[in-house]
Amino acid sequence: MLDNGVYLTQNGITEAIKLNLREALWCRLYNPKIEVNFGYDYYMGITVAEQEKIEIFKKIIEKHGLYWQEFTTSPFKLEEEFKKAKTFFWGDGQTNPSGDYHHDLRISKDDPLNRTYTEWSHFDEIENGLDWEEYQAVEQKYLQLVLDFLEFFQINHLAVNGV
Incomplete structure (x- = not known):
């Protein structure tokens, strides 16, 4: 269980990012x-x-x-009234077994602007899908991307927030 408003330090941030990327957890990570x-x-x-930080972010990406x-x-922007405290649970690994990356992550090697969203039930039809090693490399890139942003801002904790 992960409560809204909980502060995460470096290890917790890393785990929360991985769980979000694997869609085992959904939350926003927030710092002013x-x-x-x-x-x-x-x-x-x-x-x-x-x-003015946007250009720096583009270079990091x-x-x-x-x-x-x-x-x-932001397409993720939430109105203040929807930012109420919530509690989040993640699965036991039965619905979406850990390591079943084709279902954990509906990802493709293709440029996001050129691909279409793939529904869960049609994931095996995705073109140009990732194999396990590529999946791990992509996950590490996204993880490091967020950590680089946090380092740039000298942030060592984030709060969990979401609806």
Whole structure:
């Protein structure tokens, strides 16, 4: 169980990122300087208060060989009234067994702008899918990306927040 408002330190942040990427947990990670949201198909939204930091973020993303798309308004933005405390549980591994990465992560090698969302039941039909080693490498890239952002802002804790 992970409660809204809980502060995570470095190890907890790393585990929360992995669980979000594997869709075993959904939460936003928040600090006044940065907010990290996770979406389906390995989409990740980074929201920052300082517009001038965007160019630096683009360089960090490109350094990891990942794609970025800039939005003037975050698609993950929640109105204040929806930011109420919630408790999150994650599964026991039976519904979506750990390591079943094709179902844990509906991801493809293709540029996100050129691919379509794949439903759970049709995942095996995905073109150009990742094998296990590639999956682990991609997960590590996303994990390191968030850690690089946190290092840039000199952040050593984030709060769990979500609906």
